[in-house]
Amino acid sequence: MGPQIIPEQRASGSGVIISQDGYIVTNNHVISDRDGKGIAPEIKVTLNEGRKTYTAKVVGRDPSTDLAVLKIEATNLPYLIYGSSDNLALGQWVLAVGYPFNLEATVTAGIISAKGRSIGINSQQSESPVESFIQTDAAVNSGNSGGALINTNGELIGINSAILAPGGTYAGYSFAIPSSIVKRL
Incomplete structure (x- = not known):
């Protein structure tokens, strides 16, 4: 052998x-x-x-x-401005930006359906998980993790983190870490 x-x-x-x-x-x-x-x-x-x-x-x-x-060692990069995740409203339009399935930049739209959602996923990597997700129906798939959730003004309101995926792909709900938590980090 x-x-x-x-x-x-x-x-x-x-x-x-x-x-x-x-x-x-x-x-x-x-x-x-x-x-x-x-x-x-x-x-x-x-x-x-x-x-x-x-x-x-x-x-x-x-x-x-x-x-x-x-x-990364770079200068003069375009960057996103933080928006307030504290002032989000249910039904508000949002956009999920990322690179799912290694595609070029992809944008999907949805609405906020819940705030402060806990789904128990961070307990897989931490004994003291912190969860207060923004729940949306913007399509998020493999590769979108870490991408931006933005409001219609183009401000960063969350970092896409998880999906509800009983079959392994997007099933209608995605979850983003609020910008208020991101700023604290």
Whole structure:
């Protein structure tokens, strides 16, 4: 029997540039290693503009909220402005932005159907989970994790984090971490 080869593990997700000097917010589960306890050995960030790729450094991560902050060495980057997740209203229109299934930038629309939702998902990576999700019906799929949930003014109001997926794909509800929690991180 010949040598066994372990295939390289690759995963993809989305992120949100929050400063012109290269700080990026994403989900902790996007940058985690195979068992979800540590950090992936290498994190690459590819920007849509010019398809330039950077090696990212993890500045901080918090499994209890499923958030992580990355830094790439770049300047003059376009970034999103924070909006208030505290003032959201049920029925308000929102847009989910991300890179599902490794597609180019994708935007879906939906409405807010609940605030402060707890679904028990962060307990998979933390013994002290913090959940207060914004629930929407904007279509979010594999690869959207870490992407932006924005209001109709283009302001960041959440980071897409989870979907209700009994069959493994989007089933009508998605969940985003409110910008009020993101700002605190």
